[in-house]
Amino acid sequence: MTRLTALPRSLSRRTFLAASAATTAVVAAGTGTAAAAKPRGISSRAHIFYYPWYGSPKVNGAWRHWPQGELTPPDDISSNYYPVLGPYDSGDRPGAADRHMRWLRQAGTGVLVSSWWGQGSYEDRMAPVVLDAAAAAGLQVAWHIEPYAGRDATTVVADIRYLTEHYGHHPAFHRDAEHGGRCAYYIFNSLKTVDWSPLHQVDDRAIVMAQTWDLSRIGDFGGVYTYDAIATANKPDWTEVAAFCAERGMVWAPSLGPGYIDDRAVPGNTTPTLDRAQGRTYDLEWEYALSAGNAGGVPDWVSITSFNEWHEGTQIEPATADTPGNLDYLSYEGAYGRTGRGAQTAYLDRTAHWVARFEAAHARRRY
Template sequence: MPRTSRTSPSRRTFLAGTAAAGAAALVGATAPAAVAASPGRVSRHTHIFYYPWYGNPDFYGQWRHWPQGSLTPPDDISANYYPVLGPYDSGDLRGAVAQHMRWLRQAGTGVLVSSWWGQGSYEDQQAEVVLEAAAKQGIQVAWHIEPYGGRDADSVVADIRYLTQKYGDHPAFHRDPERGNRTAYYVFNSLLTVDWSALHQVDDQAIVMAQTWDLSRIGDFGGVYTYDAIATANKPDWTGVAAFCADRGMVWAPSLGPGYIDDRAVPGNTTPTLDRADGSTYDQEWAYALDSGNGDAPPDWVSITSFNEWHEGTMIEPATARTPGTLEYLNFEGAYGRTGRRAETAYLDRTAQWAARFEAALAAHR
């Protein structure tokens, strides 16, 4: 995830440092077997990363995020794909954000994990918008605490208390009834801080997720996720972290995604591209993640990278082949054999099928 005006390493830098160089596109898709999504039902165990950081002149007063890479919206945007909604604003409650929540419900994802850059940040200012729109679709909102300047264990404890006090009474605020009605807080690039022992102050109200599978760095957390879809494509050995979490009552939430490309947002980047292969990559990553639990059990949650990280091309949000300007954009034509308008929502519908399969697997192990 490319960053602007931030003091921390970019998502691209992180991925370049952790993914195996030259990751090849996966082939031979493994389809969700014989489990259809139930219309209107969502999986509370399927979490998806959501980015409320976009702005345009109609709402924010200027472009935000879309111009990265020295591009000029609306024709040219900092993404290799172009959204069906165009370069939207994350504050557009009745327009883009309401549509996002309808699409998330279509995808069967019950919890969105909203990118959050600290108290008073732009993303914090959009939190009420996200919560309001999510509530109308029966979706819950958890939090992705990003590496804002000065973030450490003490500040994250303060952030959890702040978010709980400010938004905790909202009907869309995430609570997990299977884990004491606690809320999920994902901490991106958790390795930036060494000592996380302060997190135990909020054990009663928070499931704080470490973004690493280094067993020496997760003992103070309530769970583990991986975020990186490129790493998942390389099928890393997660047996140790799955067993570690199971033995300690921690949440194991492996991450998966449909692909990766950030060439337009970060010109000259060195991060490998992960081709979508018309959906085969997504299917393979889902299958691998669901098989990554402890023993024959599925993982506790899965975390999808992402709904709308357009800069890195990991989104399942609909993309269009009908684009403006002179730049060429990729699209979802051919995904799962679909073309035209049906191709635009191909990843939403496939997500719903996999989420239903995941819920069936969890039910079978209860």
């Protein structure tokens, strides 16, 4: 198969994932039937990647992101799954944005990491909507600084100052009480820049997270995450990076996700897929992230890929088996033994189960 090359923004994400996945095998996971847990509150240590880049004619004036892959919403969308809300608009309040925050609370995830493509970008214009909706639900917003054109360490420093100046007063702006009230900034594909030493200019206000576990490339950062659910499924050796972070007071926030498939968003791609196996894959990744390379302890944070990256099929946002049009869509039917409407929220509730276990492990570590 051949890969299309005319995709904006999200192509860089997939190009990175394809390259990193090329050296790993795809996990063949079994099925899981564990019962879902009820939410037990939210955790400020459970961070989840959130995408405010979707648009619709009703709110935005045109479709945005849903038509990727030359598809025609609302029947045909650039995802192998179909959202319960349909192809929504990220700026829709009190519609999709507020519903998302209620679902994030249900999942127990206290910090959403909002995709951000630079000053004045569409995602930047969505930031007030995301912050207001999060505040109404008692959640916090951190930032996922994406590889926009011209991004380097100097521009990221300017971005952090900009985000702090424009949104730092907002009640939903992330402040981590265990790390001096600083906000988290995740840098997707941080390997694109070699010299990150300018980041020390914002050490007092920011925990800047590198997306790599290459020890030679993380020394100027405040922490490390991994993003790639395919890599986590293959159980990489994180022993050294976890120890490196612990020794230097850096945040270790391994990433995990329920699966991966981007065939509809990137027709003809060669990226491996990661089957959800009715939830077993998600469980295995949680188990690994909470134990691997942590010297018998638990990571500082976990970062979940994702709430609503529909293009890559990593979302835990509710999906439906009742879909329009002629395309076939996957669903969560059978996940954790659930069917019908109960299956739609299976991954939200399973996330709450794991977040509760994560918080319990942190509580045991304190005593």
